[in-house]
Amino acid sequence: MVLEKIQKANDIKKLKPEELEVLAQEIRDFLIEKISVTGGHLASNLGVVELTMAMHLIFDLPEDKIIWDVGHQAYTHKLLTGRKAGFDDLRKYGGMSGFPKRKESDCDAFDTGHSSTSISAGLGYVEAREILGQDHKVISVIGDGAMTGGMAYEALNNAAGLKSNFIIVLNDNNMSISENVGGMSKYLDGLRTASAYTGLKKGVEAALGKLPYIGARVTGHIRKAKSGIKQLFVPGMFFEDMGITYLGPVDGHDLKALCRAFREAEKLQNAVLVHVITTKGKGYLPAEKYPSQFHGTGPFDIETGQAKEKAGEDSYTDVFSKVIYREAKKEPKLVAITAAMAGGTGLVPFSKTYRDRFFDVGIAEEHAVTFAAGLAAAGLKPVVAIYSSFLQRAYDQLIHDVCLQNLPVVFAIDRAGLVGSDGETHQGVFDLSFLSTIPNMTVMAPKNKWELADMLRFAIQYPGPVAVRYPRGTAYTGLEEFRAPIEYGKSEVIQTGEGIVLLSVGHMMETALQVSDSLRERGIQSTLVNSRFVKPVDEKLLEELSKLHTLYVTIEENVLAGGYGAQVLAYVEKKRLPVQVESFGIPDEYVEHGNIEVLRKEVMLDADTITERILSVYQKRQQE
Numbered sequence: 001m002v003l004e005k006i007q008k009a010n011d012i013k014k015l016k017p018e019e020l021e022v023l024a025q026e027i028r029d030f031l032i033e034k035i036s037v038t039g040g041h042l043a044s045n046l047g048v049v050e051l052t053m054a055m056h057l058i059f060d061l062p063e064d065k066i067i068w069d070v071g072h073q074a075y076t077h078k079l080l081t082g083r084k085a086g087f088d089d090l091r092k093y094g095g096m097s098g099f100p101k102r103k104e105s106d107c108d109a110f111d112t113g114h115s116s117t118s119i120s121a122g123l124g125y126v127e128a129r130e131i132l133g134q135d136h137k138v139i140s141v142i143g144d145g146a147m148t149g150g151m152a153y154e155a156l157n158n159a160a161g162l163k164s165n166f167i168i169v170l171n172d173n174n175m176s177i178s179e180n181v182g183g184m185s186k187y188l189d190g191l192r193t194a195s196a197y198t199g200l201k202k203g204v205e206a207a208l209g210k211l212p213y214i215g216a217r218v219t220g221h222i223r224k225a226k227s228g229i230k231q232l233f234v235p236g237m238f239f240e241d242m243g244i245t246y247l248g249p250v251d252g253h254d255l256k257a258l259c260r261a262f263r264e265a266e267k268l269q270n271a272v273l274v275h276v277i278t279t280k281g282k283g284y285l286p287a288e289k290y291p292s293q294f295h296g297t298g299p300f301d302i303e304t305g306q307a308k309e310k311a312g313e314d315s316y317t318d319v320f321s322k323v324i325y326r327e328a329k330k331e332p333k334l335v336a337i338t339a340a341m342a343g344g345t346g347l348v349p350f351s352k353t354y355r356d357r358f359f360d361v362g363i364a365e366e367h368a369v370t371f372a373a374g375l376a377a378a379g380l381k382p383v384v385a386i387y388s389s390f391l392q393r394a395y396d397q398l399i400h401d402v403c404l405q406n407l408p409v410v411f412a413i414d415r416a417g418l419v420g421s422d423g424e425t426h427q428g429v430f431d432l433s434f435l436s437t438i439p440n441m442t443v444m445a446p447k448n449k450w451e452l453a454d455m456l457r458f459a460i461q462y463p464g465p466v467a468v469r470y471p472r473g474t475a476y477t478g479l480e481e482f483r484a485p486i487e488y489g490k491s492e493v494i495q496t497g498e499g500i501v502l503l504s505v506g507h508m509m510e511t512a513l514q515v516s517d518s519l520r521e522r523g524i525q526s527t528l529v530n531s532r533f534v535k536p537v538d539e540k541l542l543e544e545l546s547k548l549h550t551l552y553v554t555i556e557e558n559v560l561a562g563g564y565g566a567q568v569l570a571y572v573e574k575k576r577l578p579v580q581v582e583s584f585g586i587p588d589e590y591v592e593h594g595n596i597e598v599l600r601k602e603v604m605l606d607a608d609t610i611t612e613r614i615l616s617v618y619q620k621r622q623q624e
């Protein structure tokens, strides 16, 4: 096997030319086989096999720096830098990350996971190289989807004046996770069409030129006409006019053409964009046919492409999807916004039925939030469906554009809490903290599937900014009988006891119930509260409970700093309530990839660890 010859970076350069084609095929076979077992980002990776090989042939790693945008497409890069064995444990706890990680390899120049950062980071490397008197190459690889993100333009604007080499590879497969959107996507379409036109034209001219007598005259006319058409299709004018050299389009599956383009690009003393056309899912028919489905996939059957894990009960996303769809029927002013995550957030059914009220703004979370503020200011009821970690991008927009004006925007925050295999960059564990600090913001978290539906309906009617946060995965169906109407700022008491109060936030109710059962087995009947609101905290209830309890235990899947527990503690201290507060949440560190249950144990947010710690604190307190 040719792939066996690749043990470390630059080994690819030792291969014979005829081995390279074999290598590309072996890489594809390897990725399909491994990802069919572990799951992962298949389609994007299949599309960049030749592109990655070409970069590894032309550039020297780790001296030269390749920065992958989002980083979900760096699997071939991992293979070519000696990490083949890591694919058995891809995205598992303690195993290889699905994204570039500097701590994993010196060939990973920059950690990524969130979109549209690669040009900024690359430019940082370029300027540092000049200041430090180094002479390596810097290559940022950005997808057409990632090119919808504002940061990419801020960086291009900045890179335009460069007087030294900086290579930006635009990997254009005409797809984001779902279909790409917007003006840049259309513009890139134009560039592709222009090149098709040029190719076609050459063929026609050659054929006409061979005609006896009239051939030369006809081709002359066509050439004149072409100059008119050229006004419409001058390749790369957007970039060229900015001062960034445009090279392309290049066939991203033609290794020789790619190598030629990179050799040209590295000669220039300015920023140069190499426009590479690839096919998402290349070489695996199901992925080519359904690139969105195979963008991020679970284990699947290679023969059929069918998922191995059967669709089970409703996820929280499914619940959101159904509620928003139904509410839109009743409320004509309801509009929905996604930042390139229609599938992941459950907005596809809405988008099909309520086309005029659906907006996919591209990977542009900052814009999505201010756009929603504008819609709300004009009298509509916007619902922004967004992943917790991606909302981090739009913090000033939340404060300055939504909350300062107290505008009625609903934030449906999906993937809140630990998300699992995507790891550090995607864990949604900051939202409770960053949202709770903003005046006018209301923050809710449902304990189960029915409460999510009730909270969403409550939020849609609410006249100010409101966030409902819920996790990835199957919605909890326990505690169906606890369905008292949502009252603003009021928590819900699930069971009463004395001594200890368990104050649970949202989906941590399942864990809190297990803790409560374990305490009961040890003779302690605790009170169990579903917080429902993280902002405002139910202060009245906290006061009341202090009469019969001495220990408040808060449980949340959010960082401890600034979260629900911190707010409960602040109130207890402010009012000098005679209770001790023990808070359970994510410690002050980044949580890596892996199975969610395993991760909970690692961060000591599992029922056993919580119970043991409560018992030790409580017994100590009783002895005092």
Ligand SMILES: Cc1ncc(C[n+]2csc(CCOP(=O)(O)OP(=O)(O)O)c2C)c(N)n1
Pocket: 044, 047, 070, 072, 073, 113, 114, 115, 142, 143, 144, 145, 146, 147, 171, 173, 175, 176, 177, 280, 295, 339, 340, 341, 363, 365, 390, 393
């Ligand atoms: C800030 C942010 N928002 C959303 C995402 C989710 N996301 C990951 S990849 C992707 C599409 C990227 O498309 P493109 O850059 O064209 O890469 P391709 O998968 O097509 O190769 C999206 C929306 C993200 N990673 N970061």
Ligand SMILES: CC(=O)[C@@H](O)[C@H](O)COP(=O)(O)O
Pocket: 070, 072, 113, 177, 295, 296, 344, 415, 419, 422, 472
């Ligand atoms: C790379 C990226 O950001 C997305 O593809 C993300 O992995 C999607 O996560 P979900 O699988 O939770 O939708």
Ligand SMILES: [Mg+2]
Pocket: 143, 144, 145, 146, 171, 172, 173, 174, 175, 176
């Ligand atoms: Mg793309």
